[in-house]
Amino acid sequence: MPTLTKLNLTNFRNIRSASLNPGDNINLIYGKNGSGKTSLLEAISVLAHGRSFRTHKYRRLINHEHKDFTLHAQLQELVSRNLGINRHSSGDMTIRIDGRPAYTSAEMAECLPLLVMNAASFQLLEGASKVRRQFFDWLVFHVKHEFKTCWKDYAKCVKQRNSLLRRDKITLEELNPWDTEIVKLGLQIEGMRTEVFEVFSGAFYDYLGSFDFVEQDLSSELEIYYMSGWKDSIDYKQQLEINFERDRQLGYTNIGSHKSDIRFQLGKIPAIEELSRGQQKSLIISLYLAEANVFRTLKQRNPVFLLDDLPAELDARNLEIVGRALAEMTSQVFVTTIEPDTLCSCWKLTSDNNLKMFHVEHGEISPMTA
Incomplete structure (x- = not known):
């Protein structure tokens, strides 16, 4: 290590x-x-x-x-x-x-x-999806060697698409080449994330179960799940086409791998609304320990x-x-x-x-x- x-x-x-x-x-x-x-x-x-x-x-x-x-x-x-x-x-x-x-x-x-845990780590529960994405993508970056290049290419395509969306006149046909590439790269990214998340979530539950929550067993009550940046029930490219007018008005691409998230639920309620500060910190520590555990298992190295x-x-x-x-x-x-x-x-x-x-x-x- x-x-x-x-x-x-x-x-x-x-x-x-x-x-x-x-x-x-x-x-x-x-x-x-x-x-x-x-x-x-x-x-x-x-x-x-x-x-x-x-x-x-x-x-x-x-x-x-x-x-x-x-x-x-x-x-x-x-x-x-x-x-x-x-x-x-x-x-x-x-x-x-x-x-x-x-x-x-x-x-x-x-x-x-390197894994850094400090007061800002509470943003993993309280903050925007970008915080959770960056945290999880640290692991994917390290254990999937192709992720870095794939993400870099994807980000360039989204940036170019956003630039076109901000033009006075733009048609769906003009966006089609970028949409095709975004879908191809986005599906690769989601495939890597989903594969790593399956291992990561198992390790997370194991660590969460080791904490003493007195009368509440969070490891059996809390659910962690990964959400891709688009509806799984609808074809990715079709959703880009459906969202074209909305994206054009916004001036940016509102669905895709850059909008994915990790959610924590207690039943139908977001965990952040139910957990005490101490329980939140135990959950966050479990996330970090799980990330380190998967990193070590897949890379045969330990993070600092x-x-x-x-x-x-x-x-x-x-x-x-x-x-x-x-x-x-x-x-x-x-x-x-x-x-x-x-x-x-x-x-x-x-x-x-x-x-x-x-x-x-x-x-x-x-x-x-x-």
Whole structure:
């Protein structure tokens, strides 16, 4: 599995200079609010994705006294690899993988498959379908090698179709070549998604069933299902033709693989309307664990986990369940907390002391004895 063995940060947010050697399983990062704990997780996500999970404004990532930041990581899998990124306040960005220039975030993601769970993860239940699509497509991207190209081609076709729809005069016949290609690519995308979802949903129910919900058995009551971006009962191309006038008025294509969704129901009621905050977090954690499980099964690799403020909304019993699941998965985990005692004791019991601790204060990161 890919493991971060060394991490160097220079002028990243309030961390002016830091170098650490993470453990290969649980890395517990603790400190007061504003100390730089989440910034450390954020730096790892920038190395994996080329962007932050907290902001789209890259200048905020640069220490206010400097004009650029530099991140470097050494990874160990079958061989040792080096991953580096430098971002200047001018916007210039340099990415290097094993000393060679890299130009796409996909190249970085292949080197360092990463799952990030934080407060924004509640958007998987509360947010728009795009959030759930992106979450699930991370898995499809990694386990179906043809998905990336297929999705890229599909997105180009939809963009071209939307451009034509915004013209003053456009006929259905003029859209036909694009519709044909969209249908062909869309069916391929849905085939890959459906195949992966069948495995993913089974793993999700298994993890959900391990949580303690007191008097409610969510694993038997809750239903998760995948919805394609069009009505299954009607031919895809026929639906594009039926929707032509509506799409023309809207100026964009309103059905297709870019509109798919994952739904959570308790009977006929959306789960979000019935679940407590703690139950929601348990459901969300089950989604992440399922995604990691399927990734490991199909790729024979483990993703790296970033978990920001894991204890929030979880009682001691369910926190122990999560801790055990993460330890058994043998993924490399970076988890932040304000108060380390509960998590520390949890992982000392479940992971044979395979635990490393780091204290963060005013941007200074120090290894501690577990």
